[in-house]
Amino acid sequence: MMISSTFLQRLREVKVNAERSVSATYAVDPTLFTPVQFHARALLGYSVNGICAWFIKHLGVSIAQQVSEHCQSMVVVGCEIDYIRPFDFFEVDEFTAILEKVRVRQSSALLEFFHVFTAGGHEFARVVTRWKIVRLEGDAALSAVSGNMSESLLMRFKPIELDSLPIQRILPLKVVEIETVGQLYVQGSYNQMLHRHQCEVADQWAFHELTALAAQMRERVVLSASSSEYPMGEILGRPIKQITMELSCPVFLFEEMLLETNVYLLEAKWVFLHRIYNLDRAKAWRSQGASATPHVRCCHVYPIQPPEYRGARHHYGDALSTTDAASYCRFARPSPQHH
Template sequence: MNAERSVSSTYAVDPTLFTPVQFHARALLGYSVNGICTWFIKHLGVSIAQQVSEHCQSMVVVGCEINYIRHLDFFEVGEFTATLEKVRVRQSNSLLEFFHVFTANGDEFVRVVTRWKIVRLEGDAALSAASGNMCESLLKRFKRAELDPLPLHRILPLKVAEIETAGQLYVQGSYSQTLHRHQCEVADQWAFLELTALVAQMRERVVMSASSVEYPMSEILGMPIQQIAMELSCPVFLFEEMLLETYVYLVEAQWVFLHRIYNLDRAKALAATVIESF
C-alpha cells in the first residue's frame, strides 16, 4: 500500500492567529497555501513560480471548505502543526484537490480542503490565462494513487438550494466595496483567503444593523463558526468594484449566513458564493 506524500510544519501560536472566539479562518487558508507550495517543491521538485516561468501553467482557487472539529483556545497550546495530508489530480487532470489537517498536542482541531483549477498561461506580462490541464512534464511526477479519474461533485450548490428551501430567512443586507491591493495576490487579483474577512465584515454589519434588532442575533458575534464553504467563479482585480449580498437563515436551529459577491465591473458576474454555518 502506497503511503500518501505529505508535508508538515509546526508553528508557534501567536495572538494574531486568533479572534476572542476562534482561530482565524484567513490564517488557516494562508498556512494551507504555504503547505501546497512546500509540497510541490518537496515532492515534484518545482516551485509555484517555476510552474509559471518554466511550464507556462498556474493554479487558481475554485473552492474550499473549512471544518472546525473542536474549539482551540489561544491559551491552550504553544504550538500547532499544519499538515497537507494528500493531493489528488481530478477532472481529466484539470483540477487539483488538497486535503489539510491542523493539529495541536496531537489532536485535530480543523480540516481544510482546497480545490485549484489548472490554467495555461499565454505568456504576456499580464499573465493572461485560460482553462487547461496539468502539463505532461509535471503530470508524470505524480504517483498513480494521486491521479483520480472520478468527476468532482459540487456540493455547495446543493447546500445553497437546501438553505433557501428549508431555511427561514430572517434578515438580509448588501453593500459595495472596492478591491484594494492589500487584498490581492501576485497577479493583482483578490487573494481567495481574503474572502473570509470580507464575509465576516458583512456578517457583522448585518447582525449589528437596525433590521436585525428584533431577532436574537447578537449572540452570533460571540459564537464560533462550525464550517465555511466557498466557491469562486469569477476573478476580481485591483480597484474593481464588488457588491456583497448577505442572507441570514435559521436552518434546523442553526444560524447560516449565505453570502454572494458580484463583480460590478464585469456585468455583475457572480464572483463567489460563501456559506458560514454556526
C-alpha cells in the same frame, strides 16, 4: 537473514501507494485568533503555504517555476473549512499544519488538496481546497486561460494521486436546501472596491481574504438595525462551525464588488449565505444582454448554543451598537412570504 522477494515486492507496493504529505509546526501567536477561534483566513494562508511546500518536496518544482518554466498556474475554485473542536489561544504554544494528500481530478484540469490542523496532538480544523489549472498566455500581467496539467509535471504524480472520480460539489446543494427549507430573517448588501493589500502577485484577490470579506459582511448584517428584533446578538461571540465557498471568476485591483448577505435559520442553526459580484464585469455582461451571476458564494454555519462551545472565553454582541453599521450599509427585512 534472507528477505523474500515477495516481501520486497510488497514493500515497494506500499511505498508506491503511500500518500505524500508535508507538515510544518508554527508558534501560536495572538494575530492568528479572534477571541473565539482560529482565523479562517490564517487556516487558508497556511494551506497555501503547504501546497507550495508539497510541490517543492515531492515534484521538485516551485509555483514560480511552474509559471516561468511550464507556463501554468493554479486558481482556486472552491474550499471547505470544518472546525473540529474549540482551539483557544492559551491552550498550547504550537500548532501543526499538515497537507495529508493531493488528488489530480477532472482529466488533470483540477487539483484537490486535503489539509488538517492539529494542536496538542488533536485535530482542530480540516480544510479542503480545489484549484483549477490555467495555461499562461505569456504577458507580464500573467493572463491565463483554463487548461490541463503540463505533461512534464503530470508524470511526476503517483498513480494513487490520479483520481478519475467526479468532484462532489457541496455548496450548490446546500444553497438549494437553505433557500427552500430555511427561514429568511435579514438581508444586507454594500459595495466595496478591491485594494492592493487584498491582492496576490497577479493583482487579483488573494482568495483567503474572501473569508475576511465574508466575516465583515456577517458582522455588518448582525449589527444592522434590521436584525435587532431577532435573537442574533450572541452570534458574534460564537465560533463558526463550517465555511463552504466557491469562486467562478476573480476580481482584480480597483474593481468594484457588490457583497450580498442573507441570514437564514435552518435546523436550529444560523446560516449566513454570502454572494459577491464583480460589478465591472457585470456591467460588461449586461451590455451584451447577459444577466449577472455571483462570482463567489460562501456559506457560514453557526449552531445555536452548541454544547461543545458553551462557556466561551469572550462574549460579544449584546453591547455593540447597531447605528454605525446601518448608516453605511443597505439593509432590508425580507418580505412576509419568506416567513
